[in-house]
Amino acid sequence: MRMLFFGMSLAAAGVLSGQEAGKFVNADPALGAIVPAGAKIEKLAGGLIFTEGPLWMHDGGGYLLFSDVPGNAIYKWSPGGKVVDFRRPVFLGKAEKGEFVGPNGQTLDKQGRLITCEHRNRRISRTEKSGAIVTVVDRFEGKRLNSPNDVVFKSNGDMYFTDPPYGLAKQDGDPAKELQFNGVYRLTAAGKLEALVKDLTRPNGLAFSPDEKKLYVANSDPGYKIWMVYDVKADGTLANGKVFYDVTKQTPDGLPDGMKVDVKGNLYCTGPGGIWVFSPQGKAIGAIMPAETPANCAWGDADGKTLYMTARTGLYRVKLSIQGIRP
DSSP: OOEEEEEEEEEHOOEEEEEEEEEEEEGGGGGGGSSOOTTTOEEEOOOOEEEEEEEEEOSOOOOEEEEETTEEEEEEEESOOOOEEEOOOOOOOOOTTTOOOEEEEEOOEEEEOOEEEETTTTOOOOOOTTTEEEEOOOTTEEEEEEOOOOOOOOOTEEEEEESSTTSTTTTOOTTTOOSSSSSEEEEEEHHHHHHHHEOOOSEEEEEEESSSEEEEEEEEETTTTEEEEEEEEESOOOEEEEEEEEEEOSSSSOOOOOEEEEEEEOOEEEETTTTEEETSSOOEEEEESSOOOSSSEESSSSSEEEEEEEETTHHHHHEEEEOOOOO
């Protein structure tokens, strides 16, 4: 099937290489500095339901954690190739088949503890070094959060996260929804929670620029598929929000979702058809397209140059030329 990508067909855009597990689309010569010659997309695991939340863990020689949201599990993939349960189930209540009840985005705090967005538990949790799981935040002004989706830390310890309604069975129309908006929040290191953005319909993935002066936020609304960029003020609040890139007219499967940034400030944003690669100035320079539509990505391995991709039922990776920013 012919798909439109960056305003041109795949044939016109220029495929750098094609593998059974995916391909690359070159929309600008700048992609050559990111994707090395001969790069291959590898499939590492399959047979899952809807993978999300990849996170490289540095201990024990290094391994990857990732979520399966309707599968209600966090899995561990080790370089030897084996996938095992890390935490399952996450939501202990009753769920209908296919409901997005489980964990989603994950990161590490400054102490190296696992931070997990838990959809139907409607909270962000922290896994202590002892293995105990505690609630970091689950309410705003006394009302339960919708279903925290993705999370990132600023270097000063402030935690920023998004809270769309995907974990609620009827989403915005669910009677259990207590907040009238789907927000972007900051929980300061001192414990103050504040809603920074209230006007996005489906806030999703988020990432800081390398200097932390910009915050990028994906909006995964099928009717308004965009990435936003905000100035991060000295006090940590956001200002001057504007559209960074709009893919509303793109027809391939996938929505703006998880994202990561490399040390040069390039963005790797999951969206229609694959991972869109943008320059810091907002120019689409290419795409990384595993065999399945990705929902999130994360930097891993010892040098931080391998991009791991959670894509529908599978887990993929590709070795790139530039180091990524990771917790």
